[in-house]
Amino acid sequence: MNEAPQPLISIKDLKVHFPVAGRGLFSRSNQVVRAVDGVDLSIQSGETLGLVGESGCGKTTLGRAILRLTETTSGQILFRDQDLAQLSNSQMRAQRRKLQVIFQDPYASLNPRMTVSQIIGEPLETFRLASGEARKRRVQELMEMVGLNARFLKRYPHEFSGGQRQRIGIARALAVDPEFIVADEPISALDVSIQAQILNVLARLRDQKHLTYLFISHDLRAVRHVSDRIAVMYLGKIVELAEAKSLYANPLMPYTKALISAVPVANPKVEMARRRIVLTGDVPSPINPPSGCRFHTRCPYAIDACRDVQPQLVQIKPNHFAACIRISADEPDIEHVRPGDAPGLRQTSTSHSA
Amino acid sequence: MATPSNGNLLSVRDLRVYFETEDGNVRAVDGISFEVKRGETLGIVGESGSGKSVANLSLMRLVPEPPGRIVSGSINFGGLDVLTLSRTEIRALRGKRIAMIFQDPMTSLNPFMRVSRQLMEVTQLHLGHTKQQARAHAIKMLERVGIPDAAERVDSYPHEFSGGMRQRVMIAMALSCQPELLIADEPTTALDVTIQAQILELIKQLKSETGASVILITHDLGVVAGMTDRVIVMYAGKVFEQATKQELFERPANPYTLGLLRSVPDPTRDEETLYQIPGQPPDLARLPPGCPFAPRCERVQEICRNEFPPFVELTAEHHSLCHFANEVYAETSTTG
Numbered sequence: 190m191n192e193a194p195q196p197l198i199s200i201k202d203l204k205v206h207f208p209v210a211g212r213g214l215f216s217r218s219n220q221v222v223r224a225v226d227g228v229d230l231s232i233q234s235g236e237t238l239g240l241v242g243e244s245g246c247g248k249t250t251l252g253r254a255i256l257r258l259t260e261t262t263s264g265q266i267l268f269r270d271q272d273l274a275q276l277s278n279s280q281m282r283a284q285r286r287k288l289q290v291i292f293q294d295p296y297a298s299l300n301p302r303m304t305v306s307q308i309i310g311e312p313l314e315t316f317r318l319a320s321g322e323a324r325k326r327r328v329q330e331l332m333e334m335v336g337l338n339a340r341f342l343k344r345y346p347h348e349f350s351g352g353q354r355q356r357i358g359i360a361r362a363l364a365v366d367p368e369f370i371v372a373d374e375p376i377s378a379l380d381v382s383i384q385a386q387i388l389n390v391l392a393r394l395r396d397q398k399h400l401t402y403l404f405i406s407h408d409l410r411a412v413r414h415v416s417d418r419i420a421v422m423y424l425g426k427i428v429e430l431a432e433a434k435s436l437y438a439n440p441l442m443p444y445t446k447a448l449i450s451a452v453p454v455a456n457p458k459v460e461m462a463r464r465r466i467v468l469t470g471d472v473p474s475p476i477n478p479p480s481g482c483r484f485h486t487r488c489p490y491a492i493d494a495c496r497d498v499q500p501q502l503v504q505i506k507p508n509h510f511a512a513c514i515r516i517s518a519d520e521p522d523i524e525h526v527r528p529g530d531a532p533g534l535r536q537t538s539t540s541h542s543a
Numbered sequence: 544m545a546t547p548s549n550g551n552l553l554s555v556r557d558l559r560v561y562f563e564t565e566d567g568n569v570r571a572v573d574g575i576s577f578e579v580k581r582g583e584t585l586g587i588v589g590e591s592g593s594g595k596s597v598a599n600l601s602l603m604r605l606v607p608e609p610p611g612r613i614v615s616g617s618i619n620f621g622g623l624d625v626l627t628l629s630r631t632e633i634r635a636l637r638g639k640r641i642a643m644i645f646q647d648p649m650t651s652l653n654p655f656m657r658v659s660r661q662l663m664e665v666t667q668l669h670l671g672h673t674k675q676q677a678r679a680h681a682i683k684m685l686e687r688v689g690i691p692d693a694a695e696r697v698d699s700y701p702h703e704f705s706g707g708m709r710q711r712v713m714i715a716m717a718l719s720c721q722p723e724l725l726i727a728d729e730p731t732t733a734l735d736v737t738i739q740a741q742i743l744e745l746i747k748q749l750k751s752e753t754g755a756s757v758i759l760i761t762h763d764l765g766v767v768a769g770m771t772d773r774v775i776v777m778y779a780g781k782v783f784e785q786a787t788k789q790e791l792f793e794r795p796a797n798p799y800t801l802g803l804l805r806s807v808p809d810p811t812r813d814e815e816t817l818y819q820i821p822g823q824p825p826d827l828a829r830l831p832p833g834c835p836f837a838p839r840c841e842r843v844q845e846i847c848r849n850e851f852p853p854f855v856e857l858t859a860e861h862h863s864l865c866h867f868a869n870e871v872y873a874e875t876s877t878t879g
Contacts, residue, residue, distance in 0.1 A: 453743075460769035
């Protein structure tokens with residue numbers, strides 16, 4: 190990950206806009222939801238990139254767009270050097286083997302009328318990877334890999350608990366030997382004692398199979414634990430990107446600071462001593478996002494310029510990028526920047542993007 | 544059946560709530576006892592199927608019967624024997640002296656009714672407000688929970704509010720009669736962390752203003768750490784551990800509590816592999832004969848599989864349901 194060769198996934202200026210349904214039956218309004226609005230991001234092979242943000246920030250749409258489960262409006266999605274956004278449906282189907290997804294809700298994402306064997310074996314048939322005895326052996330092997338008893342081959346999803354169902358979902362995603370997996374809130378529907386089990390299964394499989402993950406979650410504690418780097422998303426844009434540990438320990442952007450300070454810690458001493466930055470208000474609508482920096486309506490550090498200037502994601506510290514005009518590489522700590530000053534506006538020439 | 548003294552607002556004794564299901568008799572709550580003191584926040588921690596929600600529904604006699612049935616026990620609230628009250632008496636209690644908020648605000652809000660009317664109904668019924676008084680009170684409550692432009696927004700429908708704002712509306716409704724006990728069942732689970740922080744802050748602030756007691760049901764140990772005074776940990780319909788917050792986090796005396804605490808990723812520490820409690824939450828219709836946690840417990844002994852564990856007293860305020868409670872307590876005391 191250090192000497193970054195060619196990334197496995199490289200997203201360039203990706204936009205996903207949804208038209209808003211009009212009021213009448215046949216009318217269409219001209220408004221669009223800017224779910225993903227100009228995202229640049231790359232994911233190295235073998236890396237786990239965490240993607241966090243509040244609901245409605247576009248993180249799920251971004252994950253789905255990378256896999257072409259949602260059509261993109263513009264931009265590139267390079268998988269090695271192939272632009273997935275340009276592929277026809279049939280070309281994409283061939284690629285789909287290498288790109289898999291694990292969903293949040295293990296209750297909704299498994300067909301209740303299929304046995305575990307059919308669920309996990311289906312992609313093997315679809316991609317003609319195995320049939321008959323070989324298929325059965327492969328399914329059993331996959332079940333054991335994710336910690337399910339292979340004796341349960343003929344059981345139906347409802348006979349399993351939530352955690353076991355999530356394991357079935359993981360086994361199905363792994364059946365085709367993918368290289369890249371989007372895990373969209375894979376633990377948030379699970380009990381606390383089961384969340385740790387699933388996080389550990391995902392980590393073990395990554396190491397064994399050299400998988401690359403995009404791990405989408407609103408649970409910052411879990412994301413910090415599993416990710417190498419974390420990207421923070423706000424209203425369709427990436428606003429901060431850094432190594433997981435340094436992002437958590439030293440967030441630069443006010444939004445990330447607030448997000449992290451809001452995470453409850455299971456330690457009464459930490460909780461009592463903490464100074465929480467409580468954000469006022471909700472996430473604004475992505476239909477009409479605020480001008481300039483989209484966070485300025487809730488930002489305790491916002492100045493007039495924040496309303497006008499769209500901040501770029503620039504490197505503030507080594508491998509630590511943030512989109513905020515109130516900080517710069519020379520003055521990275523917003524607490525120490527002079528009131529009203531915007532050092533980020535002064536050095537646009539030397540900055541490079543993520 | 545003692546009447547609560549020494550500052551207890553609520554006292555639950557040996558409560559048992561069973562459900563008759565196709566799968567057999569499910570002992571959702573199986574002999575739990577606890578108290579809530581005046582002005583304190585009690586946290587109830589548990590996973591799905593632990594009985595934490597059923598226990599609290601019984602406090603307001605909201606368990607659907609059938610299939611549910613309160614088999615035995617007593618619930619004493621401010622001197623009232625809740626389980627023997629008539630329907631009319633219990634209705635006078637609900638919403639007035641005991642109020643409840645839920646994970647999904649739409650559980651308590653009517654989607655077809657303006658917020659004003661829903662808030663006004665409560666105080667017209669319980670406090671005998673006139674229409675004008677009730678409306679003024681409704682606006683005041685919305686202001687108190689931090690809804691901007693309350694006077695204009697009071698006539699909106701619930702769907703016109705965002706998730707966090709809807710949660711506030713529900714809290715305003717729950718608190719409009721100044722209840723003595725607020726039961727909050729996973730009040731922030733569906734919310735983003737930033738909104739969660741706002742709502743928890745609000746509950747804290749309103750609690751200190753009104754002096755109400757709070758029962759906070761949650762699966763999030765971080766929320767417990769920040770919000771509560773005392774905690775009970777439930778598993779398989781039983782109280783597994785009961786302690787002050789400080790003790791519970793620093794000196795847990797039950798392997799299940801210890802496992803829960805260790806399985807939450809700690810952002811202040813770096814661990815390669817997360818500790819995990821093996822196995823699945825128990826099937827309440829098929830509990831093993833001994834300790835219900837025995838099949839998942841890493842320090843299980845022969846006795847755990849055969850004999851139901853005792854509720855061991857470690858200090859006057861700290862109890863643990865475990866054959867080896869004293870040993871676990873001694874270990875966590877030395878390791879910190």
